[in-house]
Amino acid sequence: MEANPSIMLARTSNLRMNLLSRLHLAMGSSLLWTLCGIASLSPPAQSQDPNSFVHQSWSTENGLPQNSVHQIFQSTDGYIWIATEGGIARFNGVDFKTFTHETTPEITGDDICCFTQSRNGPLWIATSDGLLRYSAGTFRRYSIADGLTTNRVTNLAVADNGALLLLTTEGIVSLSGSRFSTISLPFSSIPSAIATAPDGSVLIASNSGIFQYLHGRILPLPLSPASTPKDIQGIGFLPDHSLWLRTGTSLRVLQNGHSRTLTTGHDLPASRIQSVLAGSQGELWIGTDRGLFALDKIGSHPQAVAALGSNSILSLTQDKEGNLWVGTETSGLQILRPENFRTIPGLSDHLITAITQASDGAMWVGTDGDGLDRWQAGNIRHMSTHSGLLSETILALAPGADGSMWIGTPDGLNHIEGSKVRTYTSADGLPDDLIRSLLSDEDGSLWIGTRHGLAHLQNDQFVTLTHSDGLRSELVGALLRPHISNSHDLWIGTLDGLARLRDGYIKTFTKRDGLSGDTITALIEDPKGTLWIGTKGAGLSALTTRGFISLHRNDLPQTIDSILHDDRGNLWLGSSRGIIRVSAVALIKCGSLSTCDPHPVSYGRADGMPTEEAVGVGHPAAWRTTEGLLWFATRKGVAVTDPAHLTENLVPPPVVIERFTVDGVDMPLTSTEQPITPRHTSFAFEYAGLSYVAPAKVRYRYLLEGFDQNWTEAGSRPVAYYTNLPPRNYRFRVQAANNDGIWNETGAQIAFHVQPPFYRRLWFLPFVVGLAAVFALLLYRLRVRSLQAQFQAVLAERNRVAREIHDTLAQSFVGVSVQLELTSQLLALSQTDAATRQIGQTRAYVREGLAEARRSIWNLRAITAQNSLPTRLTHLADQWSQKKLSTRLNITGTYRPLAQPFEDEVFRIAQESLANAARHANATQVSADLLYGATRLVLTVTDNGSGFQLTEGLSANGHFGIQGMRERAVQIRGQLTIESSPGNGTTVTLEAPITEGKEAAINA
Template sequence: MEANPSIMLAHTSNLRMNLLSRLHLALSSSLLWTLCGVASLSLPAQSQDPNSFGHQSWSTENGLPQNSVHQVFQSTDGYIWIATEGGIARFNGVDFKIYNPESTPEITSDDICCFTQSDTGPLWIASSDGLLQYSAGTFRRYSIADGLPPNRITNLATADNGSLLLLTTEGLVSFSGSRFSSISLPSFSIPSAITKAHDGSIWITSNSGIFQYLHGRILPLPLSSTSTPKDIQSIGFLPDHSLWLRTGTSLTLLQNGHSRTLTTGHDLPVSRIQSVLAGSQGVLWIGTDRGLFALDKIGNHPQSVSALGSDSILSLTQDKEGNLWVGTETSGLQILRPKNFRTIPGLSDHLITAITQASDGAMWVGTDGDGLDRLQSGNIQRLSTHSGLLSETILALAPGADGSMWIGTPDGLNHIESAKIRTYTSADGLPDDLIRSLLSDEDGSLWIGTRHGLAHLQNDRFVTLTHSDGLGSDLVGALLKSHTSNSHDLWIGTLDGLARLRDGHITTFTKKDGLSGDTITALAEDPHGTLWIGTKGASLSALTTTGFISLHRNDLPKNIDSILQDDRGNLWLGSSRGIIRVSAAALIKCGLLSTCDPHPVSYGRVDGMPTEEAVGEGHPAAWRTTAGLLWFATRKGVAVTDPTHLAENLVPPPVVIERFTVDGVDMPLTSTEQRIAPGHTSFAFEYAGLSYVAPAKVRYRYLLEGLDQRWTDAGSRPIAYYTNLPPRHYRFRVQAANNDGIWNETGAQIVFNVRPPFYRRLWFLPLVLGLGAVVALVLYRLRVRRLQSQFQAVLAERNRVAREIHDTLAQSFVGVSVQLELTSQLLAHSQTDAARKQIDQTRTYVREGLAEARRSIWNLRAITAQNSLPTRLTRLADQWSQKKLGTHLNISGTYRPLAQPFEDEVFRIAQESLANAARHASATQVSVELRYDATRLLLWISDNGSGFQVTDGHLSANGHFGIQGMRERAAQIHAQLTIESSPGKGTTVTLEAPITEGKEAAVNA
């Protein structure tokens, strides 16, 4: 789109007026266009020569996808969008981001036509095969399937009702956001161009007139038959709301009743006009197939812009900062920036040492090896040794009376007056031939700084002051005569301090007195009487009524070679880092406080300087002319600026966050708070300040709310890093300042929340306490269960011991007791022999009881048995057989060892059964059968004794617990014990015990 100029609306009724004597507007009902203002296409006074603009270009070598630029457009967020035949490029002033079919699936064609955007809507992009919508970092494509006509789109515009107008090869189409609709012009007119006016309406040109699209209606603006040229390709508005109309070979300006038509081959030495833009400064820019032209007044001749040469210009756009963007057909993207400095032709190859202005207005420029130049009325006169100078290396200049000039060289002093040159050397009284500085006094005398002191030339006599007279050093540099103090002090810069000559007395000041440094390189005095002192390596100092102030700041150059002041109270400091402009009052106010920003502005090559090395090896290295211009010596010529007409950039730069990564992974750039999972350590934020006047001079500061206490000055670094952020809510904010120090204090921000690990969340502590309580309860219950188990084990052991005692010691003691009673009776009847036999039998019982006791004690100490169950039963059967109890033992089945406690219980049951049969049932024969089955062990014991009546009461009758013990033992091994008996029929004891793998495993363990 070529231009977005403005037009004024006025509502009246049934009126017609003549538009610039050719354009007649006939509007229905109450709408009338009134074009106001004096029609003068004039350049404002502060505007610059079109050829004084700075120029920069980008092509495919710099990242542009393709060199044919069809349109350049600035979106509402500040980005520059470039339509090429190789895709879309988005530019932030430093880097291009490319969108094409390879990187973006929604883009199906590389051939991009144009852009448009409303103040609050998305960005619309037309390509050769469809329509694209870009919003919040995502693309959406509209094609024929969505209702888009198949015709090629040639231009776009957003209307006042929010709809989108598409100019296609077959007509106009409106898009409401949901459906496409064709728009028909009256009388079957064919539209050829559209543009948007300031009021939001769309102006449409056609083969039969001009129309206005307003509030969804087409309003005809008919022209007379000779009012406009045919085949209009674009339309636009001049700053005073007048019209321009472009065809391929002509440009018509309709202004205040007058018109002018520029044609190719006559007014423009070109074949085709391809784009037009009415700039904000009043210049009409004309892009052609053979370069760019500028028209500053309607009656003037278009002027060629030499910076672009004969490049074919396809599109023109001006951004919010006033930069002119130029899209070319083969040379890529170009930009023209307003420059604050200009150079002097003819001096660009010279290393300038000193500059001054004579009383006749002529400028004198000294060089290093190229002599002396005098500039006046555009003419340059060069003086050298051939003209009578002692040397072609000029170290110092000072204006004399009546246009004369004093020149200091390494070989002596020169005085030029009325084209005559007079020379002075050490032979004439100079302390040294190398002249470092000169100063003309009001009384006509001359002060001369040398390596061997300060010389004063008055009435052709030299008087020299040296270190012995109070100078800090004999090496004298900058000189300044104060005009604000009553005593008219002479200030002398030396290698070792600043000296003041007052009433014939010299006082020297050094760092001990408050100076930032002792090597003085530049001196200047402002109207308020403040003395500004430049130093080498220690920046700037100031002497006020309260004393010296050291201004050794990081935002000022360390080496200052020249100091000038303009009428606005700004200091201009020349250094090897360029030229710095800063407010003198702000410097005094801030002092050395790093938190205080005096907003210094730096100038370099991008501002028109020939080089950033504004270093003059002589004095004075800078000069303010009587017209207020500032001249600075550089290593590549002279840099000149007008401080009253600076192209200041007062537009705060839009700030965008382009990338947010967590451990190298891209996060979405949304306005809502993002949740970051715990465990991440590295956070990076990439941002950009979208200022295009001097992108390299954009400065940043950022703050991470939730962590940082104050802003971090990032300088020109467009990225911020953080590591190991504690879990909490954060807001990252970034602000940017443009080249003139104007800050966008709103900036950009992104909000995120680093989630804590689960063990640091609020619910975790109650959960841990609850789990701890559950674990404690479980442990308590396990402890109680273990104690109960131990108690049961002790109780079971006690019962087992009781059974052991009953089955062994108790039976033995009973037998002993019976034998002793028999012995007692026999002795009572004097049957000594029988009593002796009973005593022997008693001894046998005692020995047997002791053996059983020892065996029980051994079983208590050693859990394992010495023999298997069959062996032990065989031994038991043999013992009872010897006691006249016939015992028959039968063992069957497949033997396998079982757990020792299991076999012990079976053996004790068998032992108890045999003992009962012999002692209580008086049996003579007992049959014992032990059978091993696959899953059970069967023990069967049958005797021919007296038998008994099996009842529960009988179990513990008379304190006998044998049968009760047998049942308990059977229960210990989960066996079934059956006792069958009746009086006179003997007793049968059956034990059936299950055999499991567990028991067998226990044996082997």
């Protein structure tokens, strides 16, 4: 596949667009050569050595669905999309997400051809079985049923009018909106390749020439037949708008009115050209069946890219950061990243201890156990004990005069001058044979750091400074003679502080004076005179005009093995974590404040270093050459960089939120706020910064608006967790920085709303208050009803007691009263015997009254035949008959026992009726009829008394008999009828309903 359409759209030339739109009128070849000559108006960009790249690869073992990569495409959101014969892969720099027929039903064919996308449109994917549209995480398939002439699509391009052009096996089809239409080329030409031009038009190569699709019209490009090869399989533009045309065996470039043709077998050691890419710096990358080649200039010879070997290259693209992506036929996905470090081949795989540059420009490199190497202009001279060195382990180096070199070893000191090697040991006056550091002074003398003090070699004489001379520790490490602040001072790094030798006196500075640590490992003076001090385990310190500054920072290494500076004001710190570049001014400004970011940049294997362990056990462990290059000692050779020509990544990385889960359940990644139901406790956000220069160095920070007060620095962790979020509105925001510390401050965000439980919603409190009010009202009403029921019960009981007293005690007392009056009259007449009999009868009345009272009050009666209603009425009739009131009782119907309260009420009504007939009506005869009906009980009491007017009050003269009778009738749901008139007697009729069985309906 050919160059990425989105990259070719990046450079638009209005002049060229106007010229091309008139080519179909001019029909002359001169205009096209003029068009190609526009490139001469701007100088070409400096190209990069095709082999100065860091290489990395991925295959099916790393998650790729299949190893034949037909196209690589970077979408507008920053993802890398890979088309393979086994499906689609989307890459974020760390992980692949695959889309195949098994996981995505819309993909009916896993053989993927290519991609394209407009600036803000969906992603279009061509397959062997139709066209796919990907937008907002979903796929849609277009096929013959939707208007396609065939499902076999071989290439795609987006035109300036937004139309999608599809190159199929049966011609070109245009898709506008949802409508497909066929585009016919002039002269019945058969199209073979399409590509989007920088002006937005689409170039179409065919068997009869090249055409331009512009504003919906087909315009022929008037190229001469000699410049237009047959069987064009690819077409595109260089950044200077030069045109290139590719066939299976040749590549033709039209530039500045000239053309050049590269052919396989002659210019390219391959049999087939399969892909071409115009790089951002004007170079051409050529993928063949025998590897990848680079052409930096039109007249130069293609250079093979050794990192890819002889892999068959199917596709090429360049992302927004300048990384070159390569798709191979059998080896999966490859990437070539511009490297900022290089190594020296002859010095690789050695544990480097010390580096320095001699006065003649040669670089001297000491190793741990592999001797000493002198490197100059690519030539290496190796020295060892066979050359006269005291040891194969080199611990210190210092340049001498006239290209000579001082070498410190565990067994003494060497001086190499030309081919002569001179040795010095403790026998010659050294305080110790183990030499840890060396420093050549301006007067030609040599300072030597040992385990037993600091020695000064001058005029072949050794003078040693020890603890007695003011050194706190005799274990001496790094040495420095400042050239800007004060050239008369000598700074001495020791195991117990930083010592300064001035005018013969030594003063030692420690943590009490502001140093971050007492074990000094590295010293350097920057162009502003600031002294930078590296320590072991305590970070970096600086000595300025204000005194010592301790820099305890988590974004800097704590153990610093070497320090260098460049001409741009940066410090370079070597450590076991790699090499860190940071601005000296920013460090002084920020100090140890964690809220201030000096934007340090780290370098490691991804930048071309042989290893991240830039650890040198000797001195100096790093060196700045006279050319400005920086050399660092590592455990696998030297790492060399040029600070003046760094490839800096100034592209802020796109940030995407890849997954949002609530209690492990995926939520949709929408731009609108989405509700989260209550009772969820765990929230997780997975995100990615889409930078491919060094994905492992992408840093993140996130903020949950509505919960967090400040940004959380997440480092390289691509996930954030929250638990037990209170109900409210939230917005999760995440930002990312690339390997050079460039932040995308827009970042990505997702909004959601945690809904409160029902008991915390606004309507719930009024509802509870209302419910409580209703409940209180209900309780109040129940209480009132209870009180009313109690009152009614008390009132009923009082009425019952009143009736009982009236019908029992009152009647008995009246009888007793009558008997006592008779007794009194008999006694007055001296009829003692009659009075005695009367008194006996009175006693019987009293006993009967007491029995009635007890029975009424305690309601203690046994329900037996002797206490049934007929029995009691018969007994009552007999009593009144004995009182000279002829009483006839007639009981009819089918007798059955009824509820005791029911019978009591009937009996009391009959009792009151007989009493009224005897006492008030002066009756002599009473007829009582009791009828047991099927559903009703009828009691009729008729007397021959004086009668009365029914209009008279029921309680006239203080008597309440009739009123009590009516109340009793109501208690048993009966109806009481009284018929009477003066002189005609009285008839009392009671009709009460009775139920089946022994119970009657009684009102409570």
